[in-house]
Amino acid sequence: MNDKYIDIDFAKLDIERQKRRGCSEAVFCECKTDEQLVKIFTEFYNRNQNVIGTRAAKGQFEVLKKVFPQIEYNEQGRVVTLVKNQIEKTGEIAICTGGTGDIPVAEEAASVAEFYGSNVKKYYDIGVAGIHRLFDKIDEIRQANVIVAVAGMEGALGGILTGLVDIPVIAVPTSVGYGSSMKGVSALLTMLNSCAEGMTVVNIDNGFNAGYSASQINRLIEKGK
DSSP: OOOSEOSSSSOOOOOOOOHHSSSOOOEOOOOHHHHHHHHHHHHHTTTTTTEEEOOOOHHHHHHHHOOOOOOOTTTTEEEEEEEESOOOOOOEEEEEESSSGGHHHHHHHHHHHTTTTEEEEEEEEOOGGTHHHHHHHHHHHTSSSEEEEEOOOTHHHHHHHTTTTSSSSEEESSSOOOOGGGGGHHHHHHHTOOSSSTTTEEOTTTTHHHHHHHHHHHHHHHOOO
């Protein structure tokens, strides 16, 4: 071990990331064994750091809960959070979905944003198939510092929201859809080719990166107020 990271043979844990970036390292749980996860969470926790794990299966959560009874699990978003130090939340992020099928990715973004210190409001199932649902909520959505727009199928929600607001929009394509949606590629290309200026796009199903980035923007906006 050195003062920059912890070497535990199968992983090198970046214990300085909180100081360097303002956010602790996240643990990608998929593909890790139960033993590896327990060891990683224990190392971070023993060094007084909050721990977040993404793409966590329910079985992995149950293993971790035996060691850390206070750990929490967002089953839809597949996110585990182990909080040792109280998290003070600031600002507001609006997380919107086109349909209910997009909620798992939106829940990942929401859990991540809250873990990294943002207040979150959710606006689910307001997609273009019934766009009046979006218009009913648009004044509320405009009150946020950042919007995360999560949509599969043709992925139009992000561009529409961006054209209606003057705040940052982070679009997340999801793999929800029939065959020609190509597991999210169609939504991704729609978002990348949007003519609505300034929309940022993350990778398919990447709620983590959207929640993380939105939280960074939200914190900066709140600092400037």
